[in-house]
Amino acid sequence: MKGIRHLHRYREIVTCLVRNGFGFVVEELGLFGMLSLPKKLFTRPRPEEERAIGVRVRRVLEELGPTFIKLGQMLSTRPDLLPDSIIKELNQLQDQVPPFPWDEVREIIGVELGGQVEELFASFSREPLAAASIGQVHRARLKTGEEVVVKVQRPRIGTVIETDLEIMADLAALAEARLEIARYYRVRDIVEEFSRSLKGELNYLLEARNGERFAVHYARKGKVAAPRVFWDFTTKRVITLEYLDGVKINDTAAMRQAGFKPEKLVSRLLEVYLQQVLVVGFFHGDPHPGNILVLPDGALAFTDFGLMGRLSRRLRRELISLLTAIIGRNTRGIVSSIVRIGRVGEDLDREALQRDVEELQEKYFDLPLEQISLGEALYDFFRLGYRHRIQLPADLAILGKAFLTLEGVAGELAPRLSATRMLLPFRAKLLRARFEPRELAGSLWRQLGEYGELFLDFPREFRDLLVALKRGRLRFELDDADIKLLIRHLDRIGNRLSFSIVLLSFSIIMTGLIIGSSLVGQPVLFGVPAIGAGFAIAALMFFWLLFSIIRSGRF
Incomplete structure (x- = not known):
């Protein structure tokens, strides 16, 4: 096992699992013999096993620290992988931790930026504005006079996370080798996806590039902003951004005092977000009120670009088809969209899926558009994916949770607004755009390119087939x-x-x-x-x- 050098951490993880009533998982994976654990660990009575499984899963993740808390937060957006009882508990996971000392902040800035804090900044607040599991944010001012915020990564957090990710990869490979359900859900792929996402959060340069890309796209559209990146003061472990003086989008009293109408701001917020998702395909993955500010000129400012979602052209088209089918209560359309979007197993019972969709449709029967929640609708159909073992793209799960968050804000500030109704103009616009000559020509050109590659690959593929046939290695599987x-x-x-x-x-x-x-x-x-x-x-x-x-x- 590659991670055997992390034996101490393995023992911590296994002991935590057993303590919370998951000893059977340890035994199924064969870790009991590998780690030479004492038998009394498995034989002593554990009242924890009487607790609900969702509670025990959450406690395991909390006890194992930041990497596992992040894993739980990611899995909380995946109702296609986990039942509601566990999702509900994972949504309670908190990323708040005590700040680390000022001396360590100074040391990290000195190593990363190549100078002392006093040499680089005109002022620097010792008390952080916020602290999380990966880093903490301080207010500062540059020598040139710009007000900034500086996010500094926790000391040694990269090493801790790298160790945990290696262990997760080992355990995922072991699970797929021993458990049929792990192979079915491709646990190694899930861990790899999570590892890639978390390593991206550790790299502040990536967050800075995401913010700049967002800002460039909306630079000409007005009334949408993102903080400027100060690249001379930004590295993989330190990021320095423009300080934006605004109020949170859910601070109704402050907005009214500044002369803004919350209903108009929320309407613009939903419109901008639908634009990000359906037109650009590059959207903010965590649009909670703390990450959206209203600036003095009325512009909406998005902050914290560590988690971004990406939807390909094909996935955006399929998403529009799914949402259109949901709004139009088209059962066959919904089933077809789910199957095209997700990773479908060979044993899918399409008739059973259609029956479940028809049953779910009753929830939305005769409901006006204003009462249909996009986020909840997406989550409902992701739960169908879980029931029928259809694995859906992670970015769509992020989108579903983001829609729920935004609709929660809209419900508080502008109850009459409906993201579903605002979707209709986008749907019509995108459907028209699909049949424009330029779009049709581009689609035809892409398909010609794909067929060209297929034609060029055919001789090699055919030769490999003949070689396999000649050597008797061509197999047919029939049930x-x-x-x-x-x-x-x-x-x-x-x-x-x-x-x-x-x-x-x-x-x-x-x-x-x-x-x-x-x-x-x-x-x-x-x-x-x-x-x-x-x-x-x-x-x-x-x-x-x-x-x-x-x-x-x-x-």
Whole structure:
């Protein structure tokens, strides 16, 4: 096992699992023998096992620290992977931790920026504005006079997270080797996706680039802002951003005092967010009120670009199709969209999925658009994915939670506004854009490129197929249903051949009798003309065979 050098951490994780009633998981993974754990750890009574599984999962993650808390927060957006009882508990995970000391802040800034705090900044607040598991934020002012915020990464947090991620990767590989359900849900892929996301959060340069990309896109649209990045004071572990003096989007009293109407601001917020999701395909993944400010000029400012969602052109198109089907209560459309969007197993019962969709549709039956929540609707259909083992893209799960957050803000500040109704103009616009000449030409060009690659790869793929065939390595897998289907097809082919042969024989016999009677006269058998007797016998055989084939149902 690659992570055996982290033996102490392995023991902590296993002990925590057992203490919270998950000893059976440890035994299934074979970790009991690997780590030489004392038997009393498994035999002592544990009242924790009587608690709900969701509570125990949350406690395990909280006890194991920041990496596992982040994992729980990520999984809380995946109702296609976990049941509601566990999702509910994971939503309670908090990322608030005590700040680390000022001396360590000074040391990290000195190492990362190559100078003392007093040399680099005109002023620097020792008390952080906020502290989280990965870093904490301080208010400061540059020598050139700009007011900034400086986010500093916790000391040694990178090493801690790297160790935990390696252990998670080991455990995921072990789980897939031993547990069928782990293989089905591709646990290694989930851990790899989480690892990539968390490593991105550790790299503040990536967050800075995300913020700049967002700012560049909205620079010409007005009334939308993002903090400027000060690159000379930014590294992988320190990020320095423009300080934005605004009020939180949910501070109604402050907004009214500044002369703003909350309803208009929320309407613009929903419009901007739908633009991010459906048009740009690059959206803020954590739009809670603390990350959205209203500036003195009325502009909406987004902050904290550590978590961003990305939707490809194809995924945006499928999302529009799904939302359109949900709004239009089109059951077949919903099923088709879910299947196209998700990773579907071979054993999917499409009829059962359609029945569940029809049952879920009753929840939205006769509801006006204003009362349909986009976020809740997405989550409902993600839960269907869990029930039918359809794994959906992680970015769509992030989007579902983001919509729920935004709709919660809108419900408090502007109850009459509906993200669902605001979606309709975007849907119409995108549907029209899909059939514009430029879009059609671009789509055709992309498809030609894909077919071109397929054509170029064909000789190599065909050669590999011939080599596999020559070496006897070409295998076919047939289950019982496939074999029965094959036999049924072979029966039909055989019956049709028999029917054709009988028809041909009947024609040949009748032709011979007719030719013979014209040459030598009509032959007689037992007082009956041979042509008539032959016709009667052949007709009886023909109808008997036809009746047998039709009765078998395999024609």
